[in-house]
Amino acid sequence: MEFDLIARHFTRATPGAVLGVGDDCALVSPTPGKQLAVTTDLLIEGRHFMPQDGPAGLGHKTAAVNLSDLAAMGATPRWATLQIALPAADDAWLAAYARGLFRMLDGHGCELVGGDTTRADVRTFGLTVIGEIDPGRALTRSGARPGEDVWVSGAIGSAALALAYRQGRLFMEQIHAAQVLPALYLPTPRVELGRALVGLASAAIDISDGLCADLGHILARSGVGAELDFAAVPVPEAARGYLHEAAAIEAVLAGGDDYELCFTAPAPQRAAIEAAAAAVGVRVTRIGTTRARAGLDVRDAQGKVMPVARTGYDHFAT
Ligand code: ADP
Ligand code: MG
Numbered sequence: 001m002e003f004d005l006i007a008r009h010f011t012r013a014t015p016g017a018v019l020g021v022g023d024d025c026a027l028v029s030p031t032p033g034k035q036l037a038v039t040t041d042l043l044i045e046g047r048h049f050m051p052q053d054g055p056a057g058l059g060h061k062t063a064a065v066n067l068s069d070l071a072a073m074g075a076t077p078r079w080a081t082l083q084i085a086l087p088a089a090d091d092a093w094l095a096a097y098a099r100g101l102f103r104m105l106d107g108h109g110c111e112l113v114g115g116d117t118t119r120a121d122v123r124t125f126g127l128t129v130i131g132e133i134d135p136g137r138a139l140t141r142s143g144a145r146p147g148e149d150v151w152v153s154g155a156i157g158s159a160a161l162a163l164a165y166r167q168g169r170l171f172m173e174q175i176h177a178a179q180v181l182p183a184l185y186l187p188t189p190r191v192e193l194g195r196a197l198v199g200l201a202s203a204a205i206d207i208s209d210g211l212c213a214d215l216g217h218i219l220a221r222s223g224v225g226a227e228l229d230f231a232a233v234p235v236p237e238a239a240r241g242y243l244h245e246a247a248a249i250e251a252v253l254a255g256g257d258d259y260e261l262c263f264t265a266p267a268p269q270r271a272a273i274e275a276a277a278a279a280v281g282v283r284v285t286r287i288g289t290t291r292a293r294a295g296l297d298v299r300d301a302q303g304k305v306m307p308v309a310r311t312g313y314d315h316f317a318t
Helices: 003-010 055-073 091-106 158-166 174-185 191-196 211-222 237-242 246-254 267-279
Strands: 035-044 076-086 111-119 124-133 149-153 203-206 225-229 261-265 284-291 296-299
Touching: 003 091, 003 111, 035 055, 055 076, 055 091, 055 124, 055 174, 055 191, 055 203, 076 091, 076 191, 091 111, 149 267, 158 174, 158 237, 158 246, 174 237, 191 267, 203 211, 211 225, 211 246, 211 261, 211 296, 237 246, 261 267, 267 284
Parallel strands: 076 111, 225 296
Antiparallel strands: 035 124, 076 124, 149 261, 149 284, 203 261, 225 284
16 A cells, blocks of 8 residues: 555654564564564454444554463564555544554564555454564463462453443443443553563463453363362452343453453462562462363352353354
């Protein structure tokens, strides 16, 4: 598409790259001895966001969901490439999108070094981010062992509660809804926490599809099971009065888009994990224990296993 559009909105100084936007390829020099962590996420209008969603929030989210994947590996963000498909080049819209995108990338030292821009009927944004990590140190999904603690960062269910409220599936007082709605539009990737957990956590994942579904990925890849204590799961303050509602329980256990980290760690790491989380200003909470037997049981305050209706979002489910 128009070169001046790219020049105007997506060309920045990239001191962390050898060559940034403008040539056929970007050139980057990894820090000697580091491994690269590479991830991509796609946001498509009508599927991942609504046509009326604001551009700055979309820019933020494009960056946040990708940085969250680096966070879940414990990697340090370095570079990104952006793929944009738009029906028309709306200058003011793109300026706001770029503002949201760069604010999030800049906040994590991630430089946009290239991309592709094309016309298409459906607005689509893809970002590829590249991070660095010491060899053999990445927090994979496969490292959990039986008898370890299961932890989460922040509060779980904010984004799904906001979505349920917005779609009229859950009644919430205005004041409570206002507290969870930002989670839907402005998720916070836990990049610093992920880095701080390297060497402490045995496995990690970011919660994009729902707590049970994403923890389920750790369990499956690690060949273990787990028990969760529902009462221990940290929920947003605003949600406390609604937890008797099935829609609210489902938001916490199966709702996606929170981008908090779920991770496992041996019990002797508890104090070190608390200290590492405190050092980066993020709350972490123990919510259960892994076990040798496969499967995931969530128990209520009476110790009864709770039914988990939906276990995460499946794009190809019919
Ligand atoms: P090519 O035909 O070689 O793919 P393009 O015209 O697509 O070149 O892009 C020109 C330059 O602008 C390249 O360096 C490319 O990486 C960069 N670029 C294109 N679109 C974007 C974008 N949305 N964000 C950042 N850089 C972009
Ligand atoms: Mg191109």
